[in-house]
Amino acid sequence: MKHLQTLKLIDAVNKAGSIRKAAEDMHITSSALNRRILGFEEEFGAPIFERLHGGVRLNPAGELLIEHIRGQMADLERVRSQVADLSGLRRGHVSIACSQALQPYFMPAQIAAYRAEHPGVSFSVQVRDREAAEEGLRAFQSDLALVFEPVHLGDFDVLLSVEQPVFAVMAKDHPLIKKRDLRLRDCLGFPHVVPPKRIGIRFLLDLAVSRMSQKLEPIAEADSFEFMRHYVQQEQAVGFQFPIGLNLAGDDRLEFRPLPKSDVTYGNLTLMQMKGRTLSVASARFANQLAATLNDLAGAPDPLPRQQDLKRS
Amino acid sequence: MKHLQTLKLIDAVNKAGSIRKAAEDMHITSSALNRRILGFEEEFGAPIFERLHGGVRLNPAGELLIEHIRGQMADLERVRSQVADLSGLRRGHVSIACSQALQPYFMPAQIAAYRAEHPGVSFSVQVRDREAAEEGLRAFQSDLALVFEPVHLGDFDVLLSVEQPVFAVMAKDHPLIKKRDLRLRDCLGFPHVVPPKRIGIRFLLDLAVSRMSQKLEPIAEADSFEFMRHYVQQEQAVGFQFPIGLNLAGDDRLEFRPLPKSDVTYGNLTLMQMKGRTLSVASARFANQLAATLNDLAGAPDPLPRQQDLKRS
DNA sequence: CCTCGTGCTTCAAAATTTGCAGCACAACAC
DNA sequence: GTGTTGTGCTGCAAATTTTGAAGCACGAGG
Numbered sequence: 001m002k003h004l005q006t007l008k009l010i011d012a013v014n015k016a017g018s019i020r021k022a023a024e025d026m027h028i029t030s031s032a033l034n035r036r037i038l039g040f041e042e043e044f045g046a047p048i049f050e051r052l053h054g055g056v057r058l059n060p061a062g063e064l065l066i067e068h069i070r071g072q073m074a075d076l077e078r079v080r081s082q083v084a085d086l087s088g089l090r091r092g093h094v095s096i097a098c099s100q101a102l103q104p105y106f107m108p109a110q111i112a113a114y115r116a117e118h119p120g121v122s123f124s125v126q127v128r129d130r131e132a133a134e135e136g137l138r139a140f141q142s143d144l145a146l147v148f149e150p151v152h153l154g155d156f157d158v159l160l161s162v163e164q165p166v167f168a169v170m171a172k173d174h175p176l177i178k179k180r181d182l183r184l185r186d187c188l189g190f191p192h193v194v195p196p197k198r199i200g201i202r203f204l205l206d207l208a209v210s211r212m213s214q215k216l217e218p219i220a221e222a223d224s225f226e227f228m229r230h231y232v233q234q235e236q237a238v239g240f241q242f243p244i245g246l247n248l249a250g251d252d253r254l255e256f257r258p259l260p261k262s263d264v265t266y267g268n269l270t271l272m273q274m275k276g277r278t279l280s281v282a283s284a285r286f287a288n289q290l291a292a293t294l295n296d297l298a299g300a301p302d303p304l305p306r307q308q309d310l311k312r313s
Numbered sequence: 314m315k316h317l318q319t320l321k322l323i324d325a326v327n328k329a330g331s332i333r334k335a336a337e338d339m340h341i342t343s344s345a346l347n348r349r350i351l352g353f354e355e356e357f358g359a360p361i362f363e364r365l366h367g368g369v370r371l372n373p374a375g376e377l378l379i380e381h382i383r384g385q386m387a388d389l390e391r392v393r394s395q396v397a398d399l400s401g402l403r404r405g406h407v408s409i410a411c412s413q414a415l416q417p418y419f420m421p422a423q424i425a426a427y428r429a430e431h432p433g434v435s436f437s438v439q440v441r442d443r444e445a446a447e448e449g450l451r452a453f454q455s456d457l458a459l460v461f462e463p464v465h466l467g468d469f470d471v472l473l474s475v476e477q478p479v480f481a482v483m484a485k486d487h488p489l490i491k492k493r494d495l496r497l498r499d500c501l502g503f504p505h506v507v508p509p510k511r512i513g514i515r516f517l518l519d520l521a522v523s524r525m526s527q528k529l530e531p532i533a534e535a536d537s538f539e540f541m542r543h544y545v546q547q548e549q550a551v552g553f554q555f556p557i558g559l560n561l562a563g564d565d566r567l568e569f570r571p572l573p574k575s576d577v578t579y580g581n582l583t584l585m586q587m588k589g590r591t592l593s594v595a596s597a598r599f600a601n602q603l604a605a606t607l608n609d610l611a612g613a614p615d616p617l618p619r620q621q622d623l624k625r626s
Numbered sequence: 627c628c629t630c631g632t633g634c635t636t637c638a639a640a641a642t643t644t645g646c647a648g649c650a651c652a653a654c655a656c
Numbered sequence: 657g658t659g660t661t662g663t664g665c666t667g668c669a670a671a672t673t674t675t676g677a678a679g680c681a682c683g684a685g686g
Binding site: 005006064071076 | 319356399
């Protein structure tokens with residue numbers, strides 16, 4: 001949109017940290033960009049950037065303005081989406097940030113189910129830890145965030161929140177499989193693989209061991225669940241994952257056992273959006289579908305997400 | 314602001330109902346305006362106006378857009394106000410719609426008190442009935458609305474709500490003055506003056522008589538409380554008003570008597586803003602002052618707004 | 627049939643924006 | 657010290673965009 005060009009340029013300068021770099025990014029000359037910024041500052045009535053040796057940086061007024069700019073752009077997109085919807089096009093784009101656990105099974109199935117009904121809608125999925133996901137919401141980079149154990153709940157609207165137990169992940173020949181009612185302390189007796197501290201499941205594990213005499217002594221700390229899945233097949237190690245990230249019924253190499261709530265608090269899988277924001281039609285509908293599916297999941301006796309559950313809208 | 318020029322023009326066309334008229338209003342030629350609109354529609358991806366014989370009118374997409382435009386303009390003003398505030402200027406503008414009852418004493422005192430501390434802030438006060446006041450909020454014409462008995466509460470954020478009894482207003486020589494514990498049926502025995510249906514106090518009176526055998530038979534229906542005040546001095550008639558619109562202690566021509574809550578429900582004086590909107594610094598502070606004053610009023614045993622109460626910030 | 631007011635189009639003039647080149651300045655490397 | 661490199665900023669002419677004046681086509685109303 002043309003009338004937002006200056007605002008986009010300001011955003012670019014902010015990101016680049018210097019007018020000349022931003023000019024390159026936006027494919028115009030630095031002089032043109034510089035004068036647009038000077039012109040905008042004049043009609044705005046106050047400087048937006050502070051000039052320092054080696055570049056520019058937003059001043060407090062600029063911070064206020066950039067927030068307005070991002071909100072404005074997002075809101076215009078919402079309007080365009082609504083207009084496209086009422087003209088019957090059913091087009092749109094959904095941008096969602098989610099935890100790693102949702103990447104292998106849940107999100108692909110959900111997106112496929114949604115696109116089966118609305119083929120004009122495209123998606124962008126960012127796998128982010130909970131802190132980064134919230135940052136993405138704040139910067140209007142993501143429309144939705146679906147993460148375990150969100151950090152700053154106050155700044156967002158919570159669309160839904162469901163509990164998921166933590167599962168231990170092992171190879172099929174692991175000794176612990178024979179044990180009934182597996183406890184966390186049993187797992188810690190074996191080599192274990194855990195995610196880094198910024199991941200929700202690690203947060204829950206740290207919380208759990210802080211109440212125990214045993215300590216967490218991971219042989220490997222990896223932010224890739226794929227790594228964990230494969231590593232536990234190499235030696236008799238134990239990994240951890242939420243059931244939504246596991247193929248509970250059909251995995252032919254791994255076994256999964258839930259840990260009791262008294263050992264490890266259940267994780268809160270939370271669907272959030274920026275506080276007060278009105279989402280585009282596509283995003284709002286997709287959020288509704290997610291909420292419905294997750295609600296069914298929570299209501300079912302078996303926490304396994306079956307295929308037919310996922311296909312519901 | 315230059316980058317909003319096209320949006321302002323669209324707004325003008327919407328108001329004028331024709332491109333040529335709007336062009337005159339905005340002091341440009343119709344051809345230029347016409348092409349800007351066509352250009353905008355093209356980059357927007359959909360027509361905004363429907364062309365009909367004798368002018369143009371917004372189509373549904375345009376309605377969505379105009380709402381976005383008004384929101385953006387108001388939000389930009391908020392940003393500028395905040396920026397002005399943090400650069401120490403303490404400038405700003407407050408636009409408030411209020412019921413007629415607040416016009417003679419309450420609002421002037423409140424505004425004077427606020428301006429005593431912030432001389433850089435200017436005000437615009439629109440006296441509106443409750444329906445029109447809400448419409449003003451929706452169109453971003455007013456920042457705040459302070460009205461009795463709001464109609465559509467769901468669409469707005471309520472900042473504060475206090476109750477006020479309905480008072481009967483009479484001349485000093487009226488027979489009813491001698492009566493202790495004045496009831497509504499006593500008043501209806503005399504000629505009475507009431508406001509039209511869209512005014513909050515009339516709403517309460519209609520509600521009250523619907524539970525009684527007597528009917529409302531006004532000798533005069535007037536939307537001016539001034540008219541009522543003067544008329545009750547002409548013949549032995551009775552008028553009605555909220556105490557906040559009366560000089561309870563010091564009026565030398567009129568007498569006021571409260572009607573019991575069991576007869577006429579107390580009116581809800583409600584301070585509202587558009588849902589989810591962030592107000593400018595000046596508006597938010599003025600709203601705080603109003604809320605504080607009204608809270609004190611409600612807490613005090615005497616519902617009379619004294620001068621020193623009004624002067625508080 | 628004519629008149630009036632509408633949205634829209636053509637074309638040259640006016641206004642604005644852009645790119646090029648260069649200036650002054652500050653930080654850093656040698 | 658002394659270049660070197662990066663920064664923001666500024667004349668000036670070219671390129672681009674926007675504007676205004678006039679006119680066209682259309683439809684409603686007298």
